[in-house]
Amino acid sequence: MANELQLKYGCNPNQKPSRIFMADGRELPIEVLNGKPGYINLLDAFNGWQLVKELKKATGLPSATSFKHVSPAGAAVGKPLSETEAKIYFVDDLGELSPIACAYARARGADRMSSYGDFVALSDECDAITATMLAREVSDGIIAPSYSDEALEILKTKRKGTYNVIKIDPDYVPAPIETKQVYGVTFEQGRNELDINEELLSNIVTDNKEIPEDKKIDLLISLIMLKYTQSNSVCYVKDGQAIGIGAGQQSRIHCTRLAGNKADIWWLRQHPKVMGLQFVDGIRRPDRDNTIDVYISDEHDDVLAEGRWQELFKVKPEVLTDDEKKEWLAKNNDVALGSDAFFPFGDNIERARKSGVKYIAEPGGSIRDDHVIMTCNKYGMAMAFTGIRLFHH
Numbered sequence: 001m002a003n004e005l006q007l008k009y010g011c012n013p014n015q016k017p018s019r020i021f022m023a024d025g026r027e028l029p030i031e032v033l034n035g036k037p038g039y040i041n042l043l044d045a046f047n048g049w050q051l052v053k054e055l056k057k058a059t060g061l062p063s064a065t066s067f068k069h070v071s072p073a074g075a076a077v078g079k080p081l082s083e084t085e086a087k088i089y090f091v092d093d094l095g096e097l098s099p100i101a102c103a104y105a106r107a108r109g110a111d112r113m114s115s116y117g118d119f120v121a122l123s124d125e126c127d128a129i130t131a132t133m134l135a136r137e138v139s140d141g142i143i144a145p146s147y148s149d150e151a152l153e154i155l156k157t158k159r160k161g162t163y164n165v166i167k168i169d170p171d172y173v174p175a176p177i178e179t180k181q182v183y184g185v186t187f188e189q190g191r192n193e194l195d196i197n198e199e200l201l202s203n204i205v206t207d208n209k210e211i212p213e214d215k216k217i218d219l220l221i222s223l224i225m226l227k228y229t230q231s232n233s234v235c236y237v238k239d240g241q242a243i244g245i246g247a248g249q250q251s252r253i254h255c256t257r258l259a260g261n262k263a264d265i266w267w268l269r270q271h272p273k274v275m276g277l278q279f280v281d282g283i284r285r286p287d288r289d290n291t292i293d294v295y296i297s298d299e300h301d302d303v304l305a306e307g308r309w310q311e312l313f314k315v316k317p318e319v320l321t322d323d324e325k326k327e328w329l330a331k332n333n334d335v336a337l338g339s340d341a342f343f344p345f346g347d348n349i350e351r352a353r354k355s356g357v358k359y360i361a362e363p364g365g366s367i368r369d370d371h372v373i374m375t376c377n378k379y380g381m382a383m384a385f386t387g388i389r390l391f392h393h
Contacts, residue, residue, distance in 0.1 A: 003027055010039045029172035030143070034156050035164035037141055041119055045143040048121030049168055051075060051228040056123035058196060058220045061240070064103035065188040066110075070193050071229045071248065073118060074110030076241030077221065078103035085109070088269045090285070091133060101130040106241040108137065111202040111262055112289040119143070119164075126151045135159070138286060145170040192392075196223045200386040201361060208382040211359055214239075215336055219361040222338030223390065227338070230392040234348075236355060237336045243267070244355070252339065256348045259317055259353040267332045267356075268296045268325060278314040287312075296320060332356035340390040342366040346375030353379050363389050 004021030005028060018039050018114035030045075037045065044067035046142045049311060055063035061077035078099030086092040089109030097105065100122055108115045120134065129138070131151035135144065141164025142155065145240040179188045181222055195336060198216055200223065218237040227245045234255040244263030246255035246348050268274060269292060277295070279288055294303045300319055309316045331371050337352050339362040349372060352360070364385030366372065376383045 003299060005030075005032070007039050007042075008036065015039075024175060029169040031167045033147070033152065033167055034163040035141060035159075035162050037164040040069070041164055042140050044119035045121065045141065045166055045168075047228045048119060049071070050142050052110045052121045052123040053170070054196065054219060054224045054227070059217055059240075062100040062103050063123040063177050064100065064107040065121045066104075066107045066115040066116050068114055072107075072242065072245060073114035074107040074242050074245070075221070075225055076103050076106030076110070076284070077217075079106070079240040081105060082373060084270055084275070087275060090288075092175065094129060094133065098127050100127060101133055104130055104133060108133075108240050110266060111245070113293050116286055116289070126155075128154060131155050135371045136285065140164060141166065143168055172316075187340060192227065192390075194197055194227070194390075195219055196227065196390060200388065201384040203306055203364075203385045203387065204380060204382055205364065205369075205385050206383045207378045208377075208380050211382050211384065214244070215334065215359045218336035219338060219359055219384070222336055223361055223386070226338050226340040226390045227391070228392060231340050231393060233340045233390075234259045235391070236260065236352075236357065237338070238263075238332075238334070238356075243335070252341070252344060253347055253351065256339075256351045260351050263332075263335065264329055265293065265296055267329060268320070271320065271328045273318065273320050273324070277317055280312060280314055283312065296325075329354070329356075334358050336360070338362065340392070342369070343372050344368055346371045348372075349375040349379070349381070353381075357381065360384070361386050363387055 004019055007018040009016050010018040020042055033128050041114055047070060048065045048067040051065050052063040055077060059077050063077050065075035066073045081102055085217030091104045091105045116138050117140055120142040125146040126144045127148050128150040131154040135158050143166040145168055155163055176191055177188060178191050179186055201216055201219055222235040222237045226233050227244055229245060232249050232252050232255045234246045235242055236259050243266040244259040249255040249258060291303050303312055333356045335356040336359040337357045342363050342365045344366050345368055358381055360381060360383040
């Protein structure tokens, strides 16, 4: 390991020179095993690593995240996949998956459109099956505490040998004060070392006081996700994985809608009509993902028009109608939701309900808390006020 690493350029090609270095003189906590990571790659790598490290600490389960543009596109813990999940994540041909492979399949599968060209972070060693999964996806790189010999050999063949593989020291502890410069002015603050644990969920303010243990884990996952997602942010979680993330929106209701729409797409991908789509042989994985996304949307004619559907499908699919979508979406339930700051109005709760939300964690502190609580009570939701804000910029 060295004290600094020269980069090709910064966020954009015109931003030169570029490097990362340790101002305190210590060695960098990373070793580049393959490739040449860039500025944005490393921002994603470091944020992603922190996220999965905290997920593993909070849940005890191997964890993975798929990062894009300094926010997670998905994250999950290593729960086994159902047959349906294995199929919609396109890993049903890989046989039995390890826990860390399950975690990445879930993280990548939450929003495959956004995960295109991601940077991966794993809490545990990257094994051969996870590397095999990665080898066939469009991805920019990976950070993990270690790699099996077989996994490293597989990853070194990706992108004609240029795939970025980074090993991080899992025992590295950053300085308690962090700095950055904006417009030549240096900003300084204490690192956000807030420990996210079940104590944050103890102040349940709704009539429904029951949050099962597995839903507490989902709420903790949502809060840890938010800690590393550009604000404003809202995160929907189900069964140990994020299913919808709204990041960087100026209005909280827009975050809630964006994340809810992504959660709806995740659920609609499990509809029998979507599961039964018969794609032409040899279709590229990104083309297939994009086709599914369009098929589910109101623009479905873009892939079903005469002359177009033959390029994508062996058999022309029937339209997934609005009524069928509504009926299917009504079956999604027991979803957990976290918000990085308080909900100012009950409209966020109304939107969350449409995507199956039953459990909520948010800081509280709005002058309209009473209205938000009343809206939760109307639908029998359980909501905890955490008392902590999780802005990230």
